[in-house]
Each structure stands twice: as C-alpha cells, then as structure tokens.
Amino acid sequence: MAETSSQEHSVETRLLYAAYSRKPINIFLVVVSTFVVGGVLWPVFPATVVSTWIIALLLCQVLGGIEVIAFRRAKPDLPISSFGNACFSRSRRPLVLPGR
Secondary structure, eight states: OHHHHHHHHHHHHHHHHHHHHHHHHHHHHHHHHHHHHHHHHTTTSOHHHHHHHHHHHHHHHHHHHHHHHHHHHHOOOOOHHHHHHHHHSSOOSOOOOTTO
C-alpha cells in the first residue's frame, strides 16, 4: 500500500513540474495573441476599452510569470492530492455567498 502512495506522489509531482515547465510558453503565446487581437480591435472599439483590455491581460501574464518564478524557487515536493485534501477537506459545507 505504501508503494502505491509513493507511486501516486511521484506521478503527481511529475505532472505538476510538467505543467509549470509549459507555463512560460503559454504566457508568451497569450502576450503575442493579446497584441495581435488588440491591434485588430483597435479601430473597431474605443481606444480606452482596448487598451484597458490589453493592460488587464498583460498584468495577468506578469502575475503568471511571478507564479512560475516562485514555483521554481520553492521546488515543491508535496503531492497534489495531499494539498487538495489539506485545503478542501476542512469543511464539507457548501459555499454560501452573503445575501443569498
């Protein structure tokens, strides 16, 4: 039984590292497509709307880059399922939004 847990840990860790190794490529593609689509939409919509959209998307990509850097510095070895169990098993009650 312990061997299966170790195998699951190894697979989950490899998947996590694979996802973060591809993230810089994803960020690059989003940045390029943001400028391409922004350039196409610039004459169609008001400049303030398009520039706000471009800035928002670029800010998200900067935050994604910071996340990748933090991940690489941390070098986590915690299995995803353990992380999920630690975060989500504290309360089994459904989320209730205020005012509802």
